[in-house]
Amino acid sequence: MSHLLFALAAWCLLAPAVHAAPSLAEQRLAFRQAWAVAQQGGDGWRSWATGLADYPLYPYLEEAALEHDVDTLDRATVADYLKRYPDLLPAADLRRAWLRSQARKQHWDDFLALYRSGLGDALTCDALHAKLAQGGTLDFERDLAALWNSPSLPGACDPVLDAAHDAGLLTSTRLWARIDRALDAGQVGTVAALASWLPGEEGTAAARLAQALRDPAAAVADATHWPDTPRHRQAAALALKRLARRDTDAADAGWKRLAPRFSFTPAQRDGVLYALALFHATDFDEHALVRLASLPADVQTDTSREWRARVALARQDWPAVLAAIDAMPAGQQDEDEWRYFRARALAATGQADQADPLYAKLAQEPTYYGFLAADRVQGDYAICPLNPPDDAQREQALLDKPGLQRAFELFAVDLPHLARREWSRALGDTDRDTLRIAARLAYERGWYDRAVFTYSSGEALRYYDQRFPLASQDGVVPQAQQAGIDPSWAYAIARAESAWMSDAHSGADARGLMQLVPATAAQVAKKNGLAWQGGQSLYDPAVNIMLGTRYLAQMAARFSGAPWLASAAYNAGPNKVDQWLAERGNLPPDLFVATIPYHETRDYVARVMAFAVIYDWRLYGKALPLASRMPAIGQPYSLPDVHTPRKDVTCPTAPASAVATAGASR
Incomplete structure (x- = not known):
């Protein structure tokens, strides 16, 4: 803040006696300083906002100060701001903040005076609370039906739901309808809360459904003593499916005990068998292929069919790979992944005459699998750039x-x-x-x-300059070089992680362009002797890139420098990659990626590798072969430089194929 104060003071001192209108750059500088002051509340910001009355963001300053002081504002002050700026987002923000404040203080007259519908579930419930406090009554269809469809509601709704229950509005039928929605959404808290309002055995059954969500192992163990009623059967089947995801052997044993104990419906029985087969497959168990192939056709899904192929790939059982792909519906077979692995399986079974045309066609697509296919046939990479039209x-x-x-x-x-x-x-x-x-x-x-x-669909996918920007001001190239990693790969990671949103923030508290968790960033800074200014500094692109490239270098060093394995580690964690290597470390890289159990990580590695090809082309006019970034497991990786041979990039004669979305999307 001090350098902004100094700069603004200098500008004021040097300004000519005749007060010319400030330039846009001067207005932005003044706004930044006024914004910092406004967020502290009060009217101090106004002295910094001289000359900003006509600046488009001026209303944001007053709103920031008012929102800071919201608990002390009177209704007239808020209403005045809303009247002056009725259609602006800051006005909507101030209204919400003031309504929340009045609800906390239970000042219901002031709340209702400025309340508007459509402000979210919490304020909707506050408005109903206000109505009750003023002697009103609830009507389920008018007041609660829309809220009731939500599987989870904020705490502000608790007093309203309590009142609805006391008024007899929450019948068993309505309670079970919401419980079923909450079960589908995995909202155990909602199920447990509603269970207490159900009578006798119904409440017990609902509580066991909550247990099936919360602790499926305990539920499977306890189910041997449950009655064979419809809701208890539902709870037992749910617990078995949830347990299969966590511990397939325990789920198998539970199924053997409970299958004769309950009169499961065909759908429940099929659902349990499906979950057991699927999660044995993700564990790559010995009998996974047989389990998946034996599922009834009407139980199969795209997920179970693809896992049949992945298990076969893990075993390098090429006839089984072909059989698994043949069992897929036409639309799934046409996905670029399965076209690539069909060609791979055909080549591995001595059918190169059928494999090569498939590779050649797929090589005309600018995707991960298209680039892999081009490497297989030693072809150029197919990239057909366009620029957005002028208007x-x-x-x-x-x-x-x-x-x-x-x-x-x-x-x-x-x-x-x-x-x-x-x-x-x-x-x-x-x-x-x-x-x-x-x-x-x-x-x-x-x-x-x-x-x-x-630019995420159709012809716009060919706007490569815009979709894969070279943000040189963030220092990607020099920082990657100093860290000892390939700049094209660093660009690809940043692009995949944040899509260039400098303020990206994940649920796991990963921040900024390269999505670093503060604790990890602090360790990287310490290890590399770099300054660390705390988690907020990760929203500074230059800081984020500096630390992110060093962390990438650490991941690469752990896996013989291989970018593809380091990418998997960057997404799923190095310990998970070590585990997968211990289980399937004999596989070629393309098969290993295809057998990564986590869909997110499989997709991530494919996107990063495709993005690295595109960024290499953006930087050098040609592209490093994808295969060179995917060395065999355990084989040292040689860092490329400007002298490393690169492949030509050409546009196929039928550029429509160049707009395929897989691999190079987003």
Whole structure:
């Protein structure tokens, strides 16, 4: 903050006596400082906002200060702001904040005076609470039916639901309907809470359904003493399916005990057998292939069919691979993964005359499997770039939209979350072509994630410059070189992790462009003798890239430098990769990736490897062969440089194939 204060003070001192309108750069500087002050509450921000009255983001300053002081505001102050800025997002934010404050204090008259519907479940329930507090009554269909369809509700709804229960509105039929929705969503807390409102044996059965979700092993053990009623059968079947995911052997033993104990319906029996077969497959058990193949046709799913193929791949049983792919429906067979492995299996069974045409066709697609296929036939990589079309008139019309102006300004002053909200509101009902023009405008301003997410289908997949930006200001190339890793791979990781959202934040507290957890980043900084300024610093792209490339280097060093294994470790953790290597470390890289048990990690490795090819082409005009980034397990990896031989990139004669979505999507 101090350098901003100094810069702004210097600007004020040097300003000419005739007060010219501040430039846009000066307004942005003033806004940043005023914003920092406004977030502390009070009116101090106003002295920093001189010259900002006409700046598009001016209303955000007042709202930030008011929201900080929301517990002390009177209704008139809030109503005045809402009247002046009725259609702006800051007004909606202030309304919500003030309503939450009034609800906490149970100032229901003030709450209802400014309440509007459609502000979320918590405030909807607060409004019903206010109604009850003022002597009103509840009607289930009018007041609760929409809320009741949610498998989970916020705590603000508890007083309302208690009142509805006391009023006799929550019948057993209604309670069971919501319990079933909560079971489908895995919301054990909701099931357990509602169980207490059911009478006698119904309540007991509901509590056992909650136990099946929460502790399936205990539920399977206890089920030998349960009565054979419909709801207890439901609980037993659910517990067996949940246990199969965690411990297939225990689930097998439980099934042997409970199958004769309960009169399971055909659907319940098939559901348990399906779960047992599927999770034995993900464990790559000895009899997994037989279990999967013996499932009735109407029980099979795309997931069970693909796992039949993955188990066969793990065994390198090529006839079984072909049989598994043949058992898939046509649409699944046509996915690029299974076209590649059909060709792989045909080649391995001496049918190169059938395999080579499949490889050649697949090699015309700019995807992970397309690049693997091109390597198999020593072909060029197929990439057909396009640029978004120019449309100056429509661009100017977009730039004239106040909402989009606010979005671009919020991005320019480093408030990307608020920028995305304004973007979504300004363009929420926009047609596809206009949205793509807006994405181009965003890209030209360095707001790359808008292009990444917008150019996600059809011809727009060929906008490679915009979808795979070279964000040189973030220091990817020099930091990767200093860390001793391939810059193209570092770019690919950042692209896959965050799609260039510098403020990306995962549920696991991973942050920034390369999605580093603060604890890991602190360890990396210490190990490399780098400054560590805390978790918030990970939202600074330069800091994030500096630490992320070093962590990538650590992962690479652990796996003989191999980018593909290090990518898997970056996503799933190195210990998991060690476990998979101990179990299937004899497999070629493409088969190993296909047999990674986690769908997320399989997809992640494929995307990163495809993105690395594309970024290599973006950097050098040619592309390092994908196979060279996927050395055999245990084989040392040689870091490429500008002199390393690279493959030509060409556009096939039928460029429609170049817009395939798999592998190089998002």
